[in-house]
Structures are given as C-alpha cells and as structure tokens.
Amino acid sequence: MYTATGTYSEKKTLLNFGVKSNHLSNVLVTVSDRKIPHITSTGIIDYYMAEIVSSCDMYPGGMPLPGRNFNSPNYKHGFNGMLKDDEISGSGNMYTAEFWEYDPRTIRRWNLDPVYYPWQSRYSCFNDNPIIFVDPFGLFGTRKEAKEYKKENKLKGRVRLNQDKTYSIDDKKAGTSIYKDPKYGILKATLITAKRPDDKTLTPWQLGAEWLSGTGAKSRDFGEGDNITEMYKQHEHVDQTRQLVINQLSQSNGQNTAEGSNPYNLSGIEGVGKYVKDYSTLATGGQTGNLVYTYLGSHDLTYTINSVDIEKRTAVVTFTVHNTSTMQSATRPPVIGYKEWYENSIGKITDYLFKSGPGSETEQWIDWKETIKW
Numbered sequence: 001m002y003t004a005t006g007t008y009s010e011k012k013t014l015l016n017f018g019v020k021s022n023h024l025s026n027v028l029v030t031v032s033d034r035k036i037p038h039i040t041s042t043g044i045i046d047y048y049m050a051e052i053v054s055s056c057d058m059y060p061g062g063m064p065l066p067g068r069n070f071n072s073p074n075y076k077h078g079f080n081g082m083l084k085d086d087e088i089s090g091s092g093n094m095y096t097a098e099f100w101e102y103d104p105r106t107i108r109r110w111n112l113d114p115v116y117y118p119w120q121s122r123y124s125c126f127n128d129n130p131i132i133f134v135d136p137f138g139l140f141g142t143r144k145e146a147k148e149y150k151k152e153n154k155l156k157g158r159v160r161l162n163q164d165k166t167y168s169i170d171d172k173k174a175g176t177s178i179y180k181d182p183k184y185g186i187l188k189a190t191l192i193t194a195k196r197p198d199d200k201t202l203t204p205w206q207l208g209a210e211w212l213s214g215t216g217a218k219s220r221d222f223g224e225g226d227n228i229t230e231m232y233k234q235h236e237h238v239d240q241t242r243q244l245v246i247n248q249l250s251q252s253n254g255q256n257t258a259e260g261s262n263p264y265n266l267s268g269i270e271g272v273g274k275y276v277k278d279y280s281t282l283a284t285g286g287q288t289g290n291l292v293y294t295y296l297g298s299h300d301l302t303y304t305i306n307s308v309d310i311e312k313r314t315a316v317v318t319f320t321v322h323n324t325s326t327m328q329s330a331t332r333p334p335v336i337g338y339k340e341w342y343e344n345s346i347g348k349i350t351d352y353l354f355k356s357g358p359g360s361e362t363e364q365w366i367d368w369k370e371t372i373k374w
Helices: 143-152 204-213 227-232 236-251 270-280 291-296 327-331 340-353
Strands: 002-004 013-015 017-021 027-039 045-058 064-071 101-103 158-161 167-171 176-181 185-190 219-222 300-309 314-325 362-373
Touching (some): 143 158, 204 227, 219 227
Antiparallel strands (some): 027 045, 045 064
C-alpha cells in the first residue's frame, strides 16, 4: 500500500496495488485500485478503466524484454516477487532479496551460495532452470539434492517430502533432521515426529481421494496395526521378500545381515500381468486383488535384519516400504510408460502440470517388524 496525493478529488487516497503473476511469482502486470473515468463528449462518465502501474514481459531469467515493459517508480517488485534495485544497472536489471543480489541478465547471484553441490556453480540459481524453479528457500529444493547430499556424506535416514514441498533428511533412530538453511547452510535439528490420528484407519480409497483432491498430507507414515500396513502384508510380494531373507540367512548360517531390497516393479513386458491384475481389482472393489498395491504401483520394499539368534535360527527383521505418488506414475501406460524417453518427456511435462494441488507429489512410508525363522 502506498499513499498518493493529487487524485481526482485532490484528497489523500490510500492506493492498493493488485498484481497478476505467473507460476513463479513473476509480477507481469500491476494495477492500482484507482478508477480512471472515461468521459464522453457530453460530459458523462460511461465507464471506468483500471490504472496500470506496471507491465513487463521477461526473458526466462527475469530480464525485461526491450520495448515490452512499463514500470512505474511506485511499484518495487518484479521477478520471483523480488525487490528491484534499479539504481545499479537500470530498470529491472538487478534484484535484491534477504540473502542475495541477483542479476537477471546472467541468471547468476552476486554472492556465493552457502549451500552448494558438486555439480553446480555456487553462483547458480533456480537449479539452472528458471522456467520451472524458483530459488529454494529453507530446505532441500529437490529430492535429488537431498539424496546426493545424503550419499556424499554417508548419512542414514529418509529423504522426506515436507508439507511445504521441500525435502529433509530425517533419521528416526538418531532423532535428527538435516535441512538446508539459506543463510547458514546445512543444519541439523532435533527430529520431532507425530503420528496422524487417521493413519490407523485410512483406507486405500481415502488415500487415493486425498491425493486426487490435493487436500491430504504430503507424507504418510503407516506402522504396525494400521489398516494400510496390514493390507499390504497380505500380498504375495511380501511372501517373496520374506523368502529372500530366509535364503540369505540360511546360506550364511545367520552371518549375512546386510540390508536388502525387493522392489515391486510394473515396468517391462513382465510387468503387464501385474499391471492388469492390480488395476482390474478396482472394478471389484478389492475382491480380486490388493488395493494398497493398486494405489502404490511400482514402489520400493527394503528389509533390515536387526538381530539374529543363531541357536534358535530366528531373526528380527524390519520391512520398509516407500512410494511417491505423482500424476506421471498414475497415468503412464504399460511398458512404454517406464522408458527413459517417456519419463523425461511426457512424464516430466505431466508432473510439471500437476506440481501443486490435486494430483501433485505425495509419499507413503510403511514400516513393520517380524520375527522370521530361517
């Protein structure tokens, strides 16, 4: 809001600016609430026009297109909603934010980014893709960033999707959460977790409905006794995974306690049968298949052997399921939908169109322990 004088009534008027921005919060048009009358030749006001305070078409990095912009000195914001600093390099050619100065002509920041990755310059912005991304503020901006940091630093824990669509590395056992702070870099905090009250009774139908509507949690954790967990355990894929654990322990006489995985995969020709079986069960309301697997589709199932009693030939094993739900994974066809060219073209566009709101990315975790006799 700004106070201006010299209006039609020559009285002080409080002006409200309304902005029209795109998906990156780039301010394209700004209008005030001042009404400009259109007066006919007979002196009658027949309609009012809005006052355009600024308008600007931009190159991908935020540099104004020559001849296609107009900016009033009264409005100070522009690319990504950042504050313009026109005194340095001219109108629209420099922006300032809380932690940086940014040049839209080179798509580079002036100061070094305190949080950086081996594959990126410390002066880079928006993951080098200003058409899709804004600069991540706070936590890791992509799952790839968090995974790479976890791998390089040999960290344990989960790369978790947070409610604000950023990522952290959460280690329940150590009780820590690692995240990215824009000013101080990588920080570690105490992990605080709370189980959602509806996790216990949630059904696959409800899980699907909240994803489609975009109204549910970004991340769900299901544990022992939860409805989703108990349904998941009834699938033959879990029986196959249990057998892998038994074989691993039997062949090593209980010495091989390495973590293992048995992903559920719908890709390739061999996945067509699973695909048809899983999705056909929707027609029977789950009577001919497992609705949890129908919802999850392709996903990861890993196991960790916590302890072994060689004398009794038993082992305590933790099973962990992780899945990400995206519009790409829900709509891709059998076989070709799992090809790299499809994922990097049609699939990527599909996820971009549903990057927020209904059908946007969510994740599910399922954990339980079993004592297995080998």
